[in-house]
Amino acid sequence: MIKEAEASFTEFLEKKSLKLTSQRRTILRQAIEAQGHFSAEKLLELSKKKDKTISKATVYRTLTLLKESNILEEQDFGEGKKVYERSQGRKHHDHLVCIRCGRIIEFENDAIEKLQDREATRQKFHIVYHSLKLFGFCKNCS
Amino acid sequence: MIKEAEASFTEFLEKKSLKLTSQRRTILRQAIEAQGHFSAEKLLELSKKKDKTISKATVYRTLTLLKESNILEEQDFGEGKKVYERSQGRKHHDHLVCIRCGRIIEFENDAIEKLQDREATRQKFHIVYHSLKLFGFCKNCS
């Protein structure tokens, strides 16, 4: 998983004549190893544990590259900050967000996707990406 | 439309022992008269035209009340700021967002909603509200 991510990040960087620095490698590893959704702040904290000189600025700059290279996907659950999740090698999915405990449940639903495409066609709209979030109470919080 | 909104805002305020000030009335009117989606900044600008003493703080504080009273709905299209739209007396709808020209198209799709409910049931999740946004190119921008 790390290997795969490093390979595609390296390729991405080379294609853009950018450099693979030790900071970028560290941040990438922490991002891939982090499970679930994490914020930029969390990623900085994790990265600092491996290399205490890594700065906030570098984390934000690297996050931009990781998004561009489709290794990470950015999500906004309306908590005032963005969160990230690994996307490379994973299927597309949407989210249920518990507004009491903050738990996030992922789901895949092809039928919904199909209807979205149909709706877009009806509107002569070309979908590039979408975001579906269902907010409410999870089974523990109901 | 204004009458209806003023009536329910008044009722909301009374229920909470809050006061209907001239500023709140002005901001409410501008919010209802504004068409489409508008930002806090835009609402401040509109409100200042009617009463130049109205402050940014009051607009933000009033927006909170207008959301709580279900007169406005908050949307985040990922442009870095929140936007608002009138919700009272309107049907629920979702959005297509053009990532080139910024155009926002509303649509209603009961079939999608039904599938969302079914998915939630499957996950033993109780939906309170949801957000579905399809990002891409509108017919003029394709």
Place this chain on the structure above:
DNA sequence: CTTGATGCAAAGTGTTTGCAACTTA
């Protein structure tokens, strides 16, 4: 005349940027 509301400016939050020093290819 009590309680809540206002305007102001300052503080907050998450994120971005200018720049001189420093690495990578």
Place this chain on the structure above:
DNA sequence: TAAGTTGCAAACACTTTGCATCAAG
């Protein structure tokens, strides 16, 4: 050794808050 990268702190954009003053009920 040229070109991109870093850490730092300052700048940013949007939103919230503390407080003395003001107004609605």
